[in-house]
Every structure is written in C-alpha cells, then in structure tokens.
Amino acid sequence: MNPADFDFVTSELKRRSGIVIGKDKLYLLDSRLSPLARKEGLASIEELISVVRTRRDERLMAQIVDAMTTNETFFFRDKTPFDHLEKVVFPELSKARPGQRIRILCAACSTGQEPYSIAMMLDQNPKLVGGAQVEIVAADISDRVLEKAKAGLYSQFEVQRGLPIRYLMSYFTQQGDLWKLSDSIKSKVSFRKMNLLEPMNALGSFDVVLCRNVLIYFDLQTKRDILNRLSKQMNDKSYLLLGAAETVVGVCDAFAASKDNRGLYEKGGDGRRSGIRAA
Numbered sequence: 001m002n003p004a005d006f007d008f009v010t011s012e013l014k015r016r017s018g019i020v021i022g023k024d025k026l027y028l029l030d031s032r033l034s035p036l037a038r039k040e041g042l043a044s045i046e047e048l049i050s051v052v053r054t055r056r057d058e059r060l061m062a063q064i065v066d067a068m069t070t071n072e073t074f075f076f077r078d079k080t081p082f083d084h085l086e087k088v089v090f091p092e093l094s095k096a097r098p099g100q101r102i103r104i105l106c107a108a109c110s111t112g113q114e115p116y117s118i119a120m121m122l123d124q125n126p127k128l129v130g131g132a133q134v135e136i137v138a139a140d141i142s143d144r145v146l147e148k149a150k151a152g153l154y155s156q157f158e159v160q161r162g163l164p165i166r167y168l169m170s171y172f173t174q175q176g177d178l179w180k181l182s183d184s185i186k187s188k189v190s191f192r193k194m195n196l197l198e199p200m201n202a203l204g205s206f207d208v209v210l211c212r213n214v215l216i217y218f219d220l221q222t223k224r225d226i227l228n229r230l231s232k233q234m235n236d237k238s239y240l241l242l243g244a245a246e247t248v249v250g251v252c253d254a255f256a257a258s259k260d261n262r263g264l265y266e267k268g269g270d271g272r273r274s275g276i277r278a279a
C-alpha cells in the first residue's frame with residue numbers, strides 16, 4: 001500500500017472511530033481490507049481506496065471502518081470482571097437502592113458474548129440483584145457484529161471459549177453446526193449501534209458500565225473524552241469495568257479505582273483509590 005493510501009485510511013479511521021493504526025500495523029490493513037475489496041469485485045486494496053476517494057463512497061468507507069475493528073471476545077472473558085459483578089457491584093447496588101431497577105451498558109459489546117454472559121449469570125442467580133429488574137443495553141459501532149449478536153448463533157469454537165458446560169446445556173440448542181441461544185436470554189439484552197465518539201445522551205443513565213478492551217485502540221485524548229462522557233451517563237453510585245490492559249488512572253479523574261478489585265472503578269472520588277470491597 002502506498003503511503004498516501006495508508007495515510008488516507010488511517011486518518012479517516014481515526015476521525016470516524018477513534019481507532020489508531022500505526023505504521024507497524026500495515027499488515028492489518030492488508031489482511032482486513034483484501035477480503036472487502038474482493039467482496040466488492042475490486043482487483044486490489046488500491047482500487048478499493050481509489051473508489052472511496054474518487055466517488056466519495058460513504059457506504060464503502062463505513063465498511064472499511066467496520067472491517068478495521070477488532071472484534072475479539074468470548075463468554076465470561078477474563079472471569080475477574082464477572083466476579084466483581086457478583087461479589088461487589090450487584091451486592092453494593094442492591095444495598096444502596098433495594099429493589100430498584102439496575103441499568104447496565106456494555107459499550108463495545110462486539111458479537112454479544114459479554115452482555116449475554118451477564119444475562120445468563122443473573123438468570124442463574126436472580127438473588128444477586130435482590131429480585132430487582134435489570135436492563136442490559138449493549139452497543140457497538142459495527143453493524144456486522146451487531147447482526148451476529150442479535151442472531152445469538154455461535155460456533156462450536158465460540159461456545160467452547162469460556163462458557164461453562166452447564167450454561168451451554170441450559171441456554172443453547174444445537175442448530176446444524178451452530179449453537180442457538182435461547183430466546184429468553186436474548187430478550188434480556190437490547191442491542192444498538194453506537195459510536196463512542198458521538199453523544200450518548202439518548203441512552204439514558206446507567207448503574208454499571210462495561211467498556212472493556214476497546215480503549216486500548218484509542219489515543220490518550222480520545223480515551224479521556226470517552227471516559228468523561230461515559231461518566232456523565234452514570235448514576236451517582238455506579239460502577240465502571242475496564243479491560244485488563246486498561247485503566248482510568250492518569251486518564252480521567254471522574255472515577256476512583258477500587259483498592260482490592262483490579263479493573264473496577266466507582267464513579268466519583270476524584271480519581272482517588274476507593275475502599276469498595278467484596279461482600
């Protein structure tokens with residue numbers, strides 16, 4: 001790929017999604033855009049980019065952005081955040097606001113394994129939230145992953161990654177080569193398209209926000225802006241969960257890091273470490 005095409009794609013990608021691709025990741029453009037060029041009946045990535053540039057083809061540009069997103073995810077990914085939900089977040093929220101509805105946002109939900117993991121966990125143990133109603137909103141910038149998430153159809157490989165066998169038996173049925181999630185769990189999650197760079201006010205306010213394994217793709221200013229805007233969508237007593245390689249420390253002081261629970265943050269506290277503990 002010539003330098004002008006590289007600069008064009010990476011600057012459009014950053015402007016539209018926040019994702020930063022350095023020169024050392026040139027191979028990512030090749031591996032992700034070649035299939036798109038082929039699908040569009042174009043001879044090469046160069047031709048794909050030329051079509052986008054000369055025709056100002058917004059549909060194709062949106063597909064380039066979609067193709068450049070990294071959608072790696074799996075059920076109960078990293079386990080620890082789900083332990084935090086079970087042992088700290090849900091007990092604390094139930095204590096602070098007994099019986100009140102709990103709203104959860106999975107920002108950057110990819111193909112749905114994260115929100116569905118929470119829905120299955122709560123279905124197994126409704127006492128975790130003291131019987132309160134729970135609403136799970138899951139969002140992503142990519143139409144492609146949202147389609148798959150809504151379908152709730154997963155491959156053998158996908159259900160073997162992180163999903164306890166008893167959950168597979170309780171909530172999935174085999175459909176050809178795939179596993180279909182039950183309608184009752186699917187109905188507990190509502191999916192919507194959302195770009196983290198854009199206003200989030202329409203989503204309302206949340207008690208729990210998971211924003212995991214997406215901030216790593218952004219530069220510092222973008223992370224700060226997203227975390228600040230997310231904090232404005234969060235209720236006074238509310239919790240943020242980030243991915244294992246992400247932190248608010250030195251980025252945004254709207255949250256306090258939990259002393260004992262890595263990756264868990266409480267809204268408020270001027271960035272000081274919070275004393276929230278496991279129940």
Ligand SMILES: C[S@@+](CC[C@H](N)C(=O)[O-])C[C@H]1O[C@@H](n2cnc3c(N)ncnc32)[C@H](O)[C@@H]1O
Nearest residue numbers: 017069072073108110141142195196212213214
């Ligand atoms: C690696 S996945 C993380 C999925 C899940 N949260 C997890 O931890 O398993 C990152 C997701 O972020 C989404 N994403 C990237 N940029 C985004 C943006 N600006 N707004 C919303 N979602 C974005 C991608 O489409 C992708 O599905």
